[in-house]
Amino acid sequence: MSAVMSRTARLRHPVAGTLAVAGYVVMIVPILFVVATAFTAGSTLRFPPDGLSLRWFGEAVAYTPFMEAVVSSLQLAVLATGLALLLGVPVTLAIHRGKIPGKGLLEGLFLSPLVVPELVVGLALYQQLMIGLRLDNFTTLLLGHTALLLPYAVRVTGASLALADPALEEAARGLGASPLRAFVTVTLPMLRPGLISAGLLGFVTSFNNVPLSLLLQTRDFRTLPVTMLDYVQQSYDPMVAAASTLVLAATVVVAIVAERTVGFAKIFGGINR
Amino acid sequence: MTTPAAELVGVSQRFGSFTAVDSIDLQIPRGRLTTLLGPSGCGKTTTLRMLAGYSAPTSGRILIDGDDATRLPPEKRNLGMVFQSYALFPHMTVADNVAYGPKMRKVPAAERRRRAGEALELVGLAHLADRKPKQLSGGQQQRVALARAIAIRPRLLLLDEPLSNLDARLRVQMRAEIRRIQSETGLTVVLVTHDQDEALEMSDEMVLMRSGKIVQSGAPRDVFPAPADRFVAEFLGYENFLTLADGRQAAVRPEHLRVLPADTSAATSADGGIVLDAVVLDVAYRGVDLLVTLEATDPAGNAVRLLADHRADTATGPTPSAGDRVRLLAPEARLAHLSADSTAAPTAPTTAPTASTAPTEGIS
Ligand SMILES: Nc1ncnc2c1ncn2[C@@H]1O[C@H](COP(=O)(O)OP(=O)(O)OP(=O)(O)O)[C@@H](O)[C@H]1O
Ligand SMILES: [Mg+2]
Numbered sequence: 045m046s047a048v049m050s051r052t053a054r055l056r057h058p059v060a061g062t063l064a065v066a067g068y069v070v071m072i073v074p075i076l077f078v079v080a081t082a083f084t085a086g087s088t089l090r091f092p093p094d095g096l097s098l099r100w101f102g103e104a105v106a107y108t109p110f111m112e113a114v115v116s117s118l119q120l121a122v123l124a125t126g127l128a129l130l131l132g133v134p135v136t137l138a139i140h141r142g143k144i145p146g147k148g149l150l151e152g153l154f155l156s157p158l159v160v161p162e163l164v165v166g167l168a169l170y171q172q173l174m175i176g177l178r179l180d181n182f183t184t185l186l187l188g189h190t191a192l193l194l195p196y197a198v199r200v201t202g203a204s205l206a207l208a209d210p211a212l213e214e215a216a217r218g219l220g221a222s223p224l225r226a227f228v229t230v231t232l233p234m235l236r237p238g239l240i241s242a243g244l245l246g247f248v249t250s251f252n253n254v255p256l257s258l259l260l261q262t263r264d265f266r267t268l269p270v271t272m273l274d275y276v277q278q279s280y281d282p283m284v285a286a287a288s289t290l291v292l293a294a295t296v297v298v299a300i301v302a303e304r305t306v307g308f309a310k311i312f313g314g315i316n317r
Numbered sequence: 318m319t320t321p322a323a324e325l326v327g328v329s330q331r332f333g334s335f336t337a338v339d340s341i342d343l344q345i346p347r348g349r350l351t352t353l354l355g356p357s358g359c360g361k362t363t364t365l366r367m368l369a370g371y372s373a374p375t376s377g378r379i380l381i382d383g384d385d386a387t388r389l390p391p392e393k394r395n396l397g398m399v400f401q402s403y404a405l406f407p408h409m410t411v412a413d414n415v416a417y418g419p420k421m422r423k424v425p426a427a428e429r430r431r432r433a434g435e436a437l438e439l440v441g442l443a444h445l446a447d448r449k450p451k452q453l454s455g456g457q458q459q460r461v462a463l464a465r466a467i468a469i470r471p472r473l474l475l476l477d478e479p480l481s482n483l484d485a486r487l488r489v490q491m492r493a494e495i496r497r498i499q500s501e502t503g504l505t506v507v508l509v510t511h512d513q514d515e516a517l518e519m520s521d522e523m524v525l526m527r528s529g530k531i532v533q534s535g536a537p538r539d540v541f542p543a544p545a546d547r548f549v550a551e552f553l554g555y556e557n558f559l560t561l562a563d564g565r566q567a568a569v570r571p572e573h574l575r576v577l578p579a580d581t582s583a584a585t586s587a588d589g590g591i592v593l594d595a596v597v598l599d600v601a602y603r604g605v606d607l608l609v610t611l612e613a614t615d616p617a618g619n620a621v622r623l624l625a626d627h628r629a630d631t632a633t634g635p636t637p638s639a640g641d642r643v644r645l646l647a648p649e650a651r652l653a654h655l656s657a658d659s660t661a662a663p664t665a666p667t668t669a670p671t672a673s674t675a676p677t678e679g680i681s
Contacts (some may be wrong), residue, residue, distance in 0.1 A: 212402035220421035
């Protein structure tokens with residue numbers, strides 16, 4: 045509802061409209077530059093590109109550090125998202141349906157990673173887990189990413205739950221469902237759009253994360269963004285642009301799937317509670 | 318006497334320091350329709366929720382079919398609850414909603430479908446079985462909720478303000494509809510409402526609540542002419558309150574106060590009613606009748622403002638107009654003697670001189 049209102053407001057209001065267009069330009073134009081340079085036939089990262097070829101895509105796919113990093117990033121993102129949902133859903137249920145005192149505090153606690161700078165979190169994790177507890181770097185990164193995604197999981201699934209009538213679960217119980225069956229047959233279907241949204245959002249956030257991954261990287265486990273960052277520092281060829289374009293294409297595919305399954309309005313409506 | 322379908326024994330519910338339901342004793346007669354009636358916030362929903370098992374009483378016991386059910390979770394009570402919001406499962410079809418209860422009871426699929434069909438038939442919605450709840454009108458959703466609750470063959474059917482979300486016409490239709498379903502199925506029904514007309518029309522037994530306590534209960538025919546105290550009287554639409562010569566309080570309805578010419582002899586009151594001299598303050602035309610506002614002195618000598626419905630077609634004497642001096646007759650049979658104490662019997666005489674300061678509570 046508020047999304048619709050702000051959209052019409054934006055269209056009507058000339059200043060807001062101009063700002064919105066400017067916002068899209070600032071966001072989209074650099075992406076277009078990157079995509080364009082990725083198709084160059086030349087060997088420098090330059091716009092406009094020298095000729096047209098798919099050469100750098102081939103190079104990017106054949107470049108082992110990138111491909112290894114993709115696998116690492118995917119592993120990390122999938123696991124961290126899964127963990128965040130596994131932890132986040134019970135927390136959401138406790139906040140929205142539980143009869144526990146201090147709900148506000150609990151909610152605050154689980155949303156705090158949103159406001160604490162990631163570098164601080166990363167440093168804390170580095171000192172406590174890697175140095176203090178001698179956890180390996182993948183476990184530490186996984187914990188760090190999970191913490192990073194938890195607020196999204198709690199917030200987005202919470203938004204779905206807040207929309208659902210609490211009497212639904214009570215009705216299910218009254219009709220003979222145990223608490224667990226009521227959860228599986230009634231609450232979970234209500235949570236589905238929230239779970240999908242939170243999952244996608246979490247996955248993308250983890251996959252693109254730089255600060256935490258940068259702090260907690262080691263030689264044998266590096267995520268894609270960190271690897272690309274390293275690469276850019278050493279050489280300036282269009283392979284990075286090609287890699288970025290591939291990531292972008294994958295993201296677009298995910299976005300389309302998301303739109304088809306739950307719809308963007310729902311996903312982002314879920315966040316602006 | 319058979320065991321009541323359900324019974325509350327000294328049941329209280331406290332939320333922090335606030336007592337929402339205060340040690341009530343209540344028996345729900347089997348196969349009857351009992352209404353819980355009272356103003357907003359008096360604890361009706363809280364009582365129903367304790368009966369259904371959604372919240373445990375702070376103290377007291379709940380018996381269902383004579384067995385202690387105080388600690389039984391809702392899924393083990395086998396009660397059919399219809400929520401005010403209907404609470405239909407939005408991701409299931411109407412048929413699946415209604416079959417949900419039997420499914421949880423592990424009834425085989427074919428039998429489930431048959432029972433759901435039967436319940437939908439009962440509420441007249443068999444043709445909408447494949448719709449989703451969102452595609453139904455409010456009244457239809459309400460019937461589905463009813464069918465869903467009936468499909469589990471519940472020991473009691475609990476309805477929390479089932480008609481409050483419907484428009485006025487539909488509400489009146491559904492009163493009869495719920496009564497029909499009740500008598501066809503022989504179910505024991507507990508219905509929560511804050512509408513006295515609804516309660517009067519539908520109940521076998523009505524239970525009036527106020528501030529977490531039961532003030533009066535009984536069949537509408539017994540309760541309506543004899544409200545226990547001023548609160549109940551006001552809630553049931555009594556507008557006029559008098560203090561009698563002996564200090565007792567009495568209430569009379571506007572339609573029972575007769576406006577007579579000033580020279581009517583006091584002998585008219587041979588039937589034992591009260592005759593008061595009054596001045597007409599205002600006359601409002603209402604179609605079927607005139608609403609006459611009067612000022613009078615009651616038998617105890619207090620100035621009181623009274624309302625009388627004057628029906629030109631049945632009333633004797635001239636039509637009153639503002640400024641007229643008239644005589645008012647309140648027939649004895651129409652006087653409801655009130656008790657100052659909410660818990661006392663309706664006709665118990667009150668000697669307390671404070672009767673005229675009986676509590677007046679806002680009613681919604
Ligand atoms: N969970 C709760 N926590 C605290 N107070 C509550 C809670 N539930 C109900 N109350 C309070 O208890 C009182 C009785 O509430 P209840 O819902 O039973 O009223 P009701 O008679 O059903 O009113 P209405 O006609 O408005 O539905 C109210 O004052 C309400 O504010
Ligand atoms: Mg209520």
